[in-house]
Amino acid sequence: MIRPFNFSGLPSRVLFGSGTIANVAQEIRNLGGQRAFVISTAGRLQQASMLCVQLHGMLAGSFPGAVMHTPADVTERALEELTEVRGDCLVAIGGGSAIGLSKALALRTDLPQLVLPTTYAGSEATSILGETTAGQKTTLRDARVLPETVIYDVNLTLELPDQVTATSGLNAMAHAVEALYAQDRNPLISTLACRALDLLVAGLPELRRTPRDQQVRGDVLYAAWLCGLSLHSVGMSLHHKVCHVLGGAFQLPHAETHAVMLPYSVQYNEAAVPDLLAPLAYATQRQSAAQGLYALGQTLAIPRGLKAIGMAYDSLDRAASLITEKPYWNPTLVSYEPIRAMLEHAWHGTAP
Numbered sequence: 001m002i003r004p005f006n007f008s009g010l011p012s013r014v015l016f017g018s019g020t021i022a023n024v025a026q027e028i029r030n031l032g033g034q035r036a037f038v039i040s041t042a043g044r045l046q047q048a049s050m051l052c053v054q055l056h057g058m059l060a061g062s063f064p065g066a067v068m069h070t071p072a073d074v075t076e077r078a079l080e081e082l083t084e085v086r087g088d089c090l091v092a093i094g095g096g097s098a099i100g101l102s103k104a105l106a107l108r109t110d111l112p113q114l115v116l117p118t119t120y121a122g123s124e125a126t127s128i129l130g131e132t133t134a135g136q137k138t139t140l141r142d143a144r145v146l147p148e149t150v151i152y153d154v155n156l157t158l159e160l161p162d163q164v165t166a167t168s169g170l171n172a173m174a175h176a177v178e179a180l181y182a183q184d185r186n187p188l189i190s191t192l193a194c195r196a197l198d199l200l201v202a203g204l205p206e207l208r209r210t211p212r213d214q215q216v217r218g219d220v221l222y223a224a225w226l227c228g229l230s231l232h233s234v235g236m237s238l239h240h241k242v243c244h245v246l247g248g249a250f251q252l253p254h255a256e257t258h259a260v261m262l263p264y265s266v267q268y269n270e271a272a273v274p275d276l277l278a279p280l281a282y283a284t285q286r287q288s289a290a291q292g293l294y295a296l297g298q299t300l301a302i303p304r305g306l307k308a309i310g311m312a313y314d315s316l317d318r319a320a321s322l323i324t325e326k327p328y329w330n331p332t333l334v335s336y337e338p339i340r341a342m343l344e345h346a347w348h349g350t351a352p
């Protein structure tokens with residue numbers, strides 16, 4: 001029998017394909033924009049510059065200074081430039097860092113956003129914004145930060161390096177995994193999440209062999225959208241809390257932290273919700289979803305354990321305290337001793 005659920009519709013206008021970047025000017029006009037402000041990280045400068053050339057008469061200015069975790073001082077600088085050039089539409093090209101800055105500017109100005117994602121992080125599909133002020137990361141949900149238009153252009157992802165492909169792909173997976181056992185889960189999002197997991201389990205290893213394969217890149221980018229929709233639509237649990245703490249308080253890199261932690265947070269929950277995680281165990285052809293995720297991480301050569309991504313061993317006690325102080329809803333009780341044990345396991349990076 002279907003559990004009772006509430007559902008509020010899917011967000012944003014989405015264009016998906018190869019070469020879809022050609023539609024940017026028209027889509028800006030559809031949003032009522034005439035003076036685009038283009039946002040990127042320094043690493044995506046070349047793609048951003050090509051976009052600026054394409055926009056010529058509609059370009060107000062650009063800001064290639066986005067960085068991870070959306071620090072407030074960077075947002076303030078970008079806001080000054082945006083105001084000075086009188087931009088009336090935000091256009092972000094890049095991963096979650098560029099999109100995060102666009103969202104932070106939209107929160108402050110209510111300008112419309114058009115975003116072109118080039119990783120699999122999934123931020124483009126959510127009304128969630130994480131910002132860092134004085135080293136503290138806080139997360140909010142606000143309709144103003146949801147991008148109005150998302151243009152997925154598979155061509156933009158063909159050069160994505162192996163490491164970013166793997167870690168941001170597993171970051172996407174984390175959204176779908178936690179959607180499966182969310183307290184407010186619903187059958188539509190569970191269906192999308194299962195489809196996304198199947199595509200990622202098949203596609204990510206394939207991309208290690210053939211990174212420029214258009215079809216597989218397309219499958220994985222589509223899966224990333226489904227994962228973003230999952231993150232937008234239902235509440236996240238222990239895994240996202242752990243990554244939030246490790247990124248915010250210990251400056252661990254975002255996607256790598258998700259990639260390393262996922263098998264361990266799933267192991268923490270699997271005994272409580274084995275039926276809900278069964279599709280993932282099945283997709284990975286392992287006895288348990290946690291083992292399947294660990295094996296996938298090995299295939300993708302992600303860093304081995306928290307110790308490999310900069311977590312100091314003597315910070316594990318404090319991390320366990322922060323995770324258990326104000327836990328998110330989770331299918332398994334979140335308490336200090338088992339969480340500390342989970343972190344110990346994840347730090348060493350041994351099989352669950």
Ligand code: NAD
Binds near residue numbers: 119
């Ligand atoms: P990122 O945007 O920092 O990109 C990672 C690296 O990949 C960067 O060096 C970038 O220059 C490079 N890169 C991006 N696209 C590329 C391409 N096509 N080819 C070659 N190199 C490319 O990292 P990310 O993992 O996409 O995003 C992480 C950020 O997103 C974090 O700040 C995180 O908090 C945020 N995030 C937010 C949400 C949300 O819903 N609010 C969801 C997921 C992630």
